[in-house]
Amino acid sequence: MKDLLEIREEIDRIDGQMIELYEKRMECTAQVAEYKISTGKKIFDKEREQAKLEKAESLASNTFNKRSVRELFEHIMSMSRKRQYQILTEQGLTKKPDFICEDKLDFTKARVVFQGVEGAYSEAAMKEFFGSDTDSFHVETWRDAMEAIKNGEADYAVLPIENSSAGSVRENYDLLVEYDHCIVGEQIIKIEHVLLGLPEAELSDIDQVYSHPQALMQCSKILEEHRDWEKISLKNTAVSAKKVKEDGKKNQAAIASKLTAELYGLKILKENLSNNADNYTRFIIVTGKHVFEKDAKKVSICFEIPHQSGSLYQMISHFIFNGINMTKIESRPIQGKNWEYRFFIDIEGNLNDGAVQNALNGLSEETSKLKILGNY
Known part of the structure; x- marks a missing residue:
């Protein structure tokens, strides 16, 4: 031997x-x-x-x-x-992406739409990104916000896309595929949920709690401690606070922000509701134009691949080969194709980078329905 x-x-x-x-x-x-x-x-x-x-x-x-x-x-x-x-x-x-590179995007004089009512976290993200004096209006649903851009009623929309505790806002991933809009920015804000009731209400009076499904998930621990509370989902945290104010019932409360307490004259019954003290939500800024800044550092894409062994690895290998760092991957079911998925990926880079172009060229050849969602 x-x-x-x-x-x-x-x-x-x-x-x-x-x-x-x-x-x-x-x-x-x-x-x-x-x-x-x-x-x-x-x-x-x-x-x-x-x-x-x-x-x-x-x-x-x-x-x-x-x-x-x-x-x-x-x-x-x-x-x-x-x-x-x-x-x-x-x-x-190689065919370059159908995007226009600009030295700097001009967000002044922009008309911006957000979902919810005054006091919504989307409004807070909008003011942080665009400024407090922004020309803005609100709509009932995220789809309405996308439609507002499509119809020329707004230049930009602010949409939540991911929360550090509850995960992705899946509906908005689907909307990014459905509409031919483009991500041009992002804004991360800290989420500080409180329980709001009428001025005369006490915590012991509460048996109904309203909020957005994501907020209810982010506060699941405190809600588990009060299993007698009925949890009711609404389209927005601020909408929930507004409902408590308008209904005028002592047994109702809303999970929302401190700002909504001031806006709607509600009482803070309990603070620090989030499961995670470091609770943040990432919002994306969406527009109808395919544009990006020359110093943009993140590219978001989505694609579909064959439902077979090794296919996802083969796609990700394009980033490895080109020395590109992938920062996020998310999957969503494809409607009409049981157990097949569309993948959403964020990578570091710029659409003008040769390495990024090389990787995207490979993906365009080997995937179906590759879509560049934005460079920001």
Whole structure:
């Protein structure tokens, strides 16, 4: 039996041979890219790759090797495609995203829409981003806000997209796919929920609590302690506070912000309701124009992929190869396709970056319905 040192030396020799052969293969890959450029053929040839994988698998001697050889060649061919996409980008032959780069976006004189009523957290995010004197109006639903942009009634909309405690606002992810709007900014604000009732009410009077579903989730611990309270979802925290004021019933309370207490003349019955003391919500700023600033640092995209083993990894590998940091991934079911999902991803970068363009070019070839949601 060979000792361990001898075995390792043999592995090192084999690895060296593999690297040499790999580099020769990549030289051929570059030649393939040049050919495809001259003939206009697409880089990704799925039928050719499947045939190649089946042939490579058939040459292996046992079940384990068949599976591992297939996986090995999937990676090799994936790297070959990435090199070909890189060559296309280097030669300026990739289709650039349909976005206009501007030195600086001008948010002055903008008309902004938010969902809810006065005192909503969306209004607070809007004032933080645009300023307190912004020309704004509010609508009943998030869809109404998107429609306001579509119909030219507003230049921008402020939408919650993610909370640090309750997670993503899923409806707004779906709306980003449905509407041809673009994210141009984001604003993070701290969420400090309090329990509001009528001036004459006491905590012991309460048996009905109104709030937005996200706020109810963010305050689930305190609500579990009061299981006798009926939890009722409304479209907005501020709408909930307004309802308590208008109904005038001592048994009703709302989970909302301190600002709404001042606006609607309500009494704070209990503070610090959030499960997480560091409770923050990220809002996105959406517009109907496909624009971005030259120093934008985050790109949001979404895409659909085949429901098969390894397909998501193959897509994410485009970021790895191009040295791009992925900061978030989210999935949403695709309507009409049971158990198939659309993926939403945030990456660091700018649409003018060659690495970002290279990754997006690869994704556009290998995914279905790739959509750039914004660069901000």
